[in-house]
Amino acid sequence: MATTAAAAVASSFSTSIKWRAPRITAAVAQEEAAVTASEEEETEEEEVVVAGDEAAEVESSGPNTKLYFGNLPYLCDSAQLAGIIQAYASPELVEVLYDRNTGRSRGFAFVTMSSVEECNLVIENLDGSEYGGRTLRVNFSDKPKAKEPLYPETEHKLFVGNLAWTVTSESLTQAFQEYGDLVGARVLYDGETGKSRGYGFVCYATKAELEAAIEAMNGVELEGRAMRVSLAQGKSQ
Numbered sequence: 001m002a003t004t005a006a007a008a009v010a011s012s013f014s015t016s017i018k019w020r021a022p023r024i025t026a027a028v029a030q031e032e033a034a035v036t037a038s039e040e041e042e043t044e045e046e047e048v049v050v051a052g053d054e055a056a057e058v059e060s061s062g063p064n065t066k067l068y069f070g071n072l073p074y075l076c077d078s079a080q081l082a083g084i085i086q087a088y089a090s091p092e093l094v095e096v097l098y099d100r101n102t103g104r105s106r107g108f109a110f111v112t113m114s115s116v117e118e119c120n121l122v123i124e125n126l127d128g129s130e131y132g133g134r135t136l137r138v139n140f141s142d143k144p145k146a147k148e149p150l151y152p153e154t155e156h157k158l159f160v161g162n163l164a165w166t167v168t169s170e171s172l173t174q175a176f177q178e179y180g181d182l183v184g185a186r187v188l189y190d191g192e193t194g195k196s197r198g199y200g201f202v203c204y205a206t207k208a209e210l211e212a213a214i215e216a217m218n219g220v221e222l223e224g225r226a227m228r229v230s231l232a233q234g235k236s237q
Contacts, residue, residue: 063116064116064119064140064141064142065112065113065114065115065116065118065119066110066111066112066113066140066141066142067110067111067112067113067119067122067123067138067139067140067141068108068109068110068137068138068139068140068141069081069108069109069110069111069126069136069137069138070107070108070136070137070138071107071108071134071135071136071137072096072105072107072108072109072131072132072134072136073107073131073132073133073134073189073194074104074105074107074194075105075132075193075194076096076105076131076132077096077105078094078095078096078109079094081094081096081109081111082094084126084131085111085122085126087125088118088121088122088125088126089113089114089118089121089122090113090114090118091111091112091113092112092113092114093111093112094109094111094112095109095110095111096108096109097109097110110141119140122138123138123139123140126138127139130168130169130170132189132194133168133169133187133188133189133194133196134189152183152184152203153183153184153201153203154183154203154204154205156183156203156204156205156206156207156209156210157201157202157203157210157231157232158176158201158202158203158204158210158213158214158229158230158231158232159199159201159228159229159230159231159232159233160172160176160199160200160201160202160217160227160228160229161198161199161227161228161229161230162198162199162225162226162227162228163187163196163198163199163200163222163225163227164222164223164224164225165195165196165198166196166223166224167187167196167200167222167223168187169185169186169187169200171222171223172185172186172187172200172202172222173185175217175220175222176202176213176217179204179209179212179213179216179217180204180205180206180208180209180210180212180213181204181205181206181209182202182203182204183203183204183205184201184202184203185200185201185202185203186200186201186202187199187200188200188201201232210231213229214229214230214231217229218230
């Protein structure tokens with residue numbers, strides 16, 4: 001009986017984790033996106049302070065071969081980051097920083113390379129690239145970049161819902177770019193799990209392009225699921 005009961009519980013649990021959440025509305029998605037953006041801005045501010053401290057240390061130690069990696073997914077640890085970098089060069093030391101109270105990643109890291117040439121190679125290949133749903137910022141630790149929007153937007157913004165879990169910002173861009181001057185496309189990810197939230201946003205340069213995209217793409221299947229495309233909340237009609 002105990003075995004049967006355990007099997008029933010296991011079966012119930014298996015079913016529960018496969019259950020799909022109710023369809024999210026554009027309004028709720030917009031609110032979640034705003035919260036995510038706020039969290040990322042707070043992380044960036046903290047990164048700037050730490051990077052400034054690192055820069056002060058580097059000034060008196062000769063040529064700088066230490067890189068700063070910002071906007072990392074919270075689940076990315078030092079080993080994973082090292083694996084990404086090793087596709088282009090061999091890091092000597094990789095340090096993802098963690099909050100000492102919560103144990104959670106602070107979303108940035110410092111990486112020591114063996115030469116300035118290797119640093120430049122890593123920056124060239126990884127700065128601005130997407131990993132785990134985030135756009136990486138990579139630069140020399142003593143030369144912080146001017147703050148720029150991670151995800152460019154305009155007032156001509158679309159909400160794209162019911163996305164397949166496999167859709168990335170790149171594939172979303174490819175799907176929508178033929179309808180005009182695409183300013184940006186972004187799939188949103190859960191900060192804790194790194195998994196897609198099943199929706200994203202697309203921005204165009206003009207209202208005409210936005211309207212053309214809604215008409216052409218609403219209901220169209222992308223990677224196995226029919227997208228729901230509509231005007232993002234609060235955007236001009």
